[in-house]
Amino acid sequence: MSVIEQLLREDLRGRTAYGAPQLDVPVALNTNENSYAVPAAVVDEIVAAVAEVASGLNRYPDREFTDLRDDLAAYLSRSGTTVRPEQIWAGNGSNEVLLHLLQAFGGSGRTALGFTPAYSMHPIITATTGTSWVDGLRGVAGGGAFDLSVESAVAQAQAHDPHVVFLCSPNNPTGTALTLEVVTAVHDAAPRAVIVVDEAYAEFARPGTPSALTLLPGRPRLVVTRTMSKAFAFAGGRLGYLAADPELVDALRLVRMPYHLSSPAQAIARATLLHADAMLGTVDVIKAERDRIVTALADLGLDPVPSDANFVLFGGLRDSRATWQALLDRGVLVRDVGIAHYLRVTAGTPAETTAFLDAVAALPPDHL
Numbered sequence: 467m468s469v470i471e472q473l474l475r476e477d478l479r480g481r482t483a484y485g486a487p488q489l490d491v492p493v494a495l496n497t498n499e500n501s502y503a504v505p506a507a508v509v510d511e512i513v514a515a516v517a518e519v520a521s522g523l524n525r526y527p528d529r530e531f532t533d534l535r536d537d538l539a540a541y542l543s544r545s546g547t548t549v550r551p552e553q554i555w556a557g558n559g560s561n562e563v564l565l566h567l568l569q570a571f572g573g574s575g576r577t578a579l580g581f582t583p584a585y586s587m588h589p590i591i592t593a594t595t596g597t598s599w600v601d602g603l604r605g606v607a608g609g610g611a612f613d614l615s616v617e618s619a620v621a622q623a624q625a626h627d628p629h630v631v632f633l634c635s636p637n638n639p640t641g642t643a644l645t646l647e648v649v650t651a652v653h654d655a656a657p658r659a660v661i662v663v664d665e666a667y668a669e670f671a672r673p674g675t676p677s678a679l680t681l682l683p684g685r686p687r688l689v690v691t692r693t694m695s696k697a698f699a700f701a702g703g704r705l706g707y708l709a710a711d712p713e714l715v716d717a718l719r720l721v722r723m724p725y726h727l728s729s730p731a732q733a734i735a736r737a738t739l740l741h742a743d744a745m746l747g748t749v750d751v752i753k754a755e756r757d758r759i760v761t762a763l764a765d766l767g768l769d770p771v772p773s774d775a776n777f778v779l780f781g782g783l784r785d786s787r788a789t790w791q792a793l794l795d796r797g798v799l800v801r802d803v804g805i806a807h808y809l810r811v812t813a814g815t816p817a818e819t820t821a822f823l824d825a826v827a828a829l830p831p832d833h834l
């Protein structure tokens with residue numbers, strides 16, 4: 467064991483870091499980003515917003531990001547559910563917001579339950595805070611392999627009595643959305659838990675998939691996390707947020723570093739929120755590409771999972787690693803999410819979809 471390994475916390479030894487490859491390839495469809503660049507008009511607003519705060523960079527930013535909270539609350543309230551500014555918390559990506567939740571409500575001697583396969587960072591963030599992770603299961607007899615039924619979720623929540631529960635809807639990497647019945651049932655079955663509904667992909671959901679935001683009133687243990695990284699085409703801006711009860715939000719101030727959102731970060735996020743319609747203008751095109759991928763992959767003899775997100779998980783592969791490499795050799799980078807016989811592809815532009823589907827169609831027959 468090296469000196470550093472000896473010094474490292476025992477519970478971190480032997481772990482591997484989050485590592486989606488960042489490769490320079492013609493068609494990058496591996497991290498569920500929005501493939502469309504920020505519109506030129508919004509770029510001008512962003513530049514102006516940064517210029518405005520630049521001379522004040524000698525001062526710390528507004529620690530409570532008051533104006534940004536107002537704007538995020540207004541954006542969420544567009545969904546029809548009123549969200550007040552004091553219900554909002556934000557961080558450098560929703561990963562940081564999730565970290566704050568685990569720092570405040572997890573920790574040594576506490577457990578967090580998730581239903582896998584789900585977002586790979588949930589167990590990693592959990593582990594960094596010394597919280598124990600419990601790998602719950604998905605899958606419904608007679609239903610979809612990645613569905614989560616009320617009965618199964620409730621039984622697992624009761625069995626583990628966790629302090630934090632992760633529900634991911636639409637779920638990464640499967641694209642599966644949860645019914646609100648699952649959320650309320652898990653909430654009631656885990657009476658000492660903070661229930662985190664990770665809705666990073668909410669804006670891509672098909673009609674009839676309601677957000678858990680509607681469940682917030684009267685449920686002080688319920689949290690809905692969102693991000694500007696996906697539908698909002700703002701992954702590089704690193705702005706994630708959550709909506710919850712004001713008292714829970716206030717508790718997060720105990721664990722965040724002071725001034726964690728820089729003034730340029732706050733200004734840029736506000737400038738883009740001002741142009742929410744322009745930033746979200748590509749969502750319908752991306753949803754159409756997602757549906758095209760599902761149909762086309764099924765026609766090619768593969769097994770795509772119907773998706774409410776901006777990506778598609780598809781199965782039917784003999785050796786997912788070999789197919790991942792074969793697609794990369796053709797300039798198309800997709801994601802090997804570690805599920806045998808499956809890969810995940812992000813829905814991007816029509817041209818990117820075509821490049822991906824052409825690469826799949828060109829696979830030698832022994833890949834299927």
Ligand code: PMP
Pocket residue numbers: 497498558559560561562585634637638664666667692693694695701704705706
């Ligand atoms: N939640 C889910 C389900 C995700 O897929 C991601 C990003 N892949 C995140 C949260 C984190 O995104 P960010 O930190 O960019 O907001």
